[in-house]
Amino acid sequence: MNSRQMFLDQLRAGLKGLPRSVVEDILAEYTAHFDEGRAAGRSESDIAAALGDPARLAREVRAETGIRRWEDERNLSNALGAIIGILGLVALDLLVVWPVLLTIASVDLAFFVVGICVCLAGSLLLPLALINMIPGFEGDWFQGVLITLGMASGGASLMALCALFTIGSINLLVRYGRAHFRLLARANPS
Template sequence: MTRAEFMGRLRRGLVGMPAAAADEIAADYEIHFEDGAAAGRSEAEVAAALGDPDRLARELRAEAGAQRWHQEQNPSAAAGAIFGLIGLGAIDILILLPIVFPVFGAVLAVLVSGVAIFLAGGAVLVAGPFLGAPGGVLAAILMGVGLMGLGLFMGGLMAVLTKWLIDATVWYARLHYRVLKPALDNQPQAWGRN
């Protein structure tokens, strides 16, 4: 991506912000390109290092809204902060939903299947010896224990996978925390005072 393409997309993403703030942000990113050129880097390398300009604009708008709320604390500033954060999250939701629903659905399906297999194994273990199962009493008991073991394995595997998915979600949320951190750090700690 060229400098002009990157800056055009960044400026389009900053539409709606106060003009002075948008111009200051754009000037900062122009400096990145100038510094990169002075260091012998191509425009494409600098643009790749800076990341997606559309996402960057959403993050900058959210951060600007949070900072404005900290400075002004009026309904207009609150609305700007809320809409900036919703805009940041809305795109993420649209990107993540096609990935998250099938993954969590599959985990839930395997977990439910594991519970059903465990219960079926318990039923075979208890009733199998009395129903004249093929292979005799020992085969029915071993089959019941085996099915219960498979059900426990599936449940344990899904517990580990669920933990990994939750950790990944927390990691992803922490990526966005850096947008809010400057505004949160400057908030007064009123609940600790008497």
């Protein structure tokens, strides 16, 4: 099965329960995305990757559809539809994204603190190495100097890697946030 068909089948499965006309309109819209991409010379797998996770898109569409129904006609049924659609997105955030994000941030912070400690230890021991006062390295001051310089530079390198990892993580988080913004922008076209 090709990427296009797999994407559309997963999207259709995620939209199950919505009115048939809504599902057909959404599938026609995404089919048009594939047609335009193919006309521009892109592969179906590239187009599917650019469109994102079809299950996630289905949850966004469910939330958007619920919000639009509520805006069109304010009744209990439409209110529940909007709430359930939004809770589907929030549940993913609370149950999957936040624990993973907090774990990654904690590990990154721990490595950054280790980098600071190793860098400081190497920097503080350097004067002792220069005057040959580090226990275990008496008589070989040059080895002590190299070890302390290695500790200082290794700690600084670890801090730099943590900073780069943090920047990359923030970039991914921004992309994830844009997916939510897209949903809100479509729901409130003011």
